[in-house]
Amino acid sequence: MKKDESWIETCCEESLCLLRPPSSAEFVDNLEFIQPNVISGIPIYRVMDRQGNIINPSQDPQLSKETVLNFYQKMTMLNTMDRILYESQRQGRISFYMTNYGEEGTHVGSAAALDPTDLVFGQYREAGVLMYRGFPLDLFMAQCYANADDLGKGRQMPVHYGSRDLNFVTISSPLATQIPQAAGAAYAVKRENANRAVICYFGEGAASEGDAHAGFNFSATLECPLIFFCRNNGYAISTPTNEQYRGDGIAARGPGYGMLSIRVDGNDVFAVYNATKEARRRAVAENQPFLIEAMTYRIGHHSTSDDSSAYRSVDEVNYWDKQDHPISRLRHYMTARGWWSEDDERTWRKQSRKTVMEAFEKAERRLKPNPELMFTDVYEEMTPNLNKQREALWRHVQQYKEHYPLDLYDK
Numbered sequence: 001m002k003k004d005e006s007w008i009e010t011c012c013e014e015s016l017c018l019l020r021p022p023s024s025a026e027f028v029d030n031l032e033f034i035q036p037n038v039i040s041g042i043p044i045y046r047v048m049d050r051q052g053n054i055i056n057p058s059q060d061p062q063l064s065k066e067t068v069l070n071f072y073q074k075m076t077m078l079n080t081m082d083r084i085l086y087e088s089q090r091q092g093r094i095s096f097y098m099t100n101y102g103e104e105g106t107h108v109g110s111a112a113a114l115d116p117t118d119l120v121f122g123q124y125r126e127a128g129v130l131m132y133r134g135f136p137l138d139l140f141m142a143q144c145y146a147n148a149d150d151l152g153k154g155r156q157m158p159v160h161y162g163s164r165d166l167n168f169v170t171i172s173s174p175l176a177t178q179i180p181q182a183a184g185a186a187y188a189v190k191r192e193n194a195n196r197a198v199i200c201y202f203g204e205g206a207a208s209e210g211d212a213h214a215g216f217n218f219s220a221t222l223e224c225p226l227i228f229f230c231r232n233n234g235y236a237i238s239t240p241t242n243e244q245y246r247g248d249g250i251a252a253r254g255p256g257y258g259m260l261s262i263r264v265d266g267n268d269v270f271a272v273y274n275a276t277k278e279a280r281r282r283a284v285a286e287n288q289p290f291l292i293e294a295m296t297y298r299i300g301h302h303s304t305s306d307d308s309s310a311y312r313s314v315d316e317v318n319y320w321d322k323q324d325h326p327i328s329r330l331r332h333y334m335t336a337r338g339w340w341s342e343d344d345e346r347t348w349r350k351q352s353r354k355t356v357m358e359a360f361e362k363a364e365r366r367l368k369p370n371p372e373l374m375f376t377d378v379y380e381e382m383t384p385n386l387n388k389q390r391e392a393l394w395r396h397v398q399q400y401k402e403h404y405p406l407d408l409y410d411k
């Protein structure tokens with residue numbers, strides 16, 4: 001039977017057509033593909049230039065001296081912690097580490113714009129968000145050293161932090177799993193009408209995972225109060241952005257999902273702060289997701305398992321380290337206002353290093369968790385197979401006692 005399609009035009013005219021999405025699309029009679037560059041060149045929102053000058057006074061967030069000093073102290077403390085834990089791994093004291101060098105502005109600017117009750121889903125390179133929320137150095141160290149004070153009971157690889165008290169969901173390694181989880185959590189938050197938002201951090205590499213699509217689409221269609229925060233730092237391990245995607249980065253994808261989107265200079269802590277604050281306000285007030293793409297640069301190696309000199313030049317890294325660094329930019333801003341001097345810098349560097357070293361030495365001295373904890377917390381009652389494994393473990397440890405210094409473990 002030949003299909004009669006004359007009804008399509010009639011019902012479209014009557015706005016009853018279910019065959020196309022609700023849009024103002026018209027029918028045309030010329031065959032033309034949409035050029036991808038129609039949505040390219042999304043501008044980068046910036047408040048401060050590289051010398052720390054405010055470009056347009058109307059965009060100055062006018063934060064107090066105390067707040068700005070706190071930003072700076074958190075950004076530099078993160079840097080110091082990174083240096084010491086990175087070195088610890090090189091010396092074989094911990095098994096693994098990931099630094100946050102160069103991305104400090106994205107962490108602190110976004111964290112400061114949130115409410116402490118907002119729920120955070122991180123990827124793994126957002127330690128500054130947790131630090132801004134008040135996670136103590138002792139707990140960062142306890143996690144990386146997997147000692148008896150670790151909230152995760154020593155079960156995770158280093159940098160897989162989590163804190164129920166600080167509304168920071170525990171990091172998991174498989175890329176992008178946090179994205180649909182954040183969409184689900186934001187949907188729950190909306191149903192509770194709790195005046196809360198959810199923020200979900202991810203790298204531009206993770207945005208290539210199928211889970212990113214699922215999370216974006218669910219949150220847009222379910223109208224969830226969620227801020228997707230992409231840290232576009234130029235690389236996914238050795239894959240540079242020009243091999244990662246075609247099209248205009250991650251921000252360009254937002255409109256395709258019906259999401260409000262913005263690209264910001266991630267090395268400008270005030271631009272990140274303003275964009276996140278406004279996205280957070282509107283996400284909660286209007287129940288809809290927002291996408292922020294923060295342009296930044298990963299100055300460190302991907303992790304301690306990577307050597308980035310194999311795929312990028314020293315000159316490239318030096319450029320970002322010396323010419324366009326979020327910390328130096330903020331420092332210029334503070335210095336210009338007479339809020340920070342060379343003396344302040346020297347004193348703070350010394351003091352922050354001392355504080356980090358104390359936490360590090362304490363973590364190293366602390367006992368490891370009781371090995372029994374490997375078997376608990378999944379099931380309310382130990383299952384027979386787990387019990388068998390547990391007995392086998394202790395038999396093995398007894399047999400090869402000389403290799404297992406049990407006095408270093410919590411009883």
Ligand SMILES: Cc1ncc(C[n+]2csc(CCOP(=O)(O)OP(=O)(O)O)c2C)c(N)n1
Nearest residue numbers: 125173174175203204205206233235236237
């Ligand atoms: C599903 C999955 N595939 C691959 C990996 C290995 N992997 C770990 S990090 C990473 C790169 C991620 O890059 P990006 O999301 O841009 O974040 P960045 O490390 O640059 O902060 C890859 C491929 C993984 N952890 N999970």
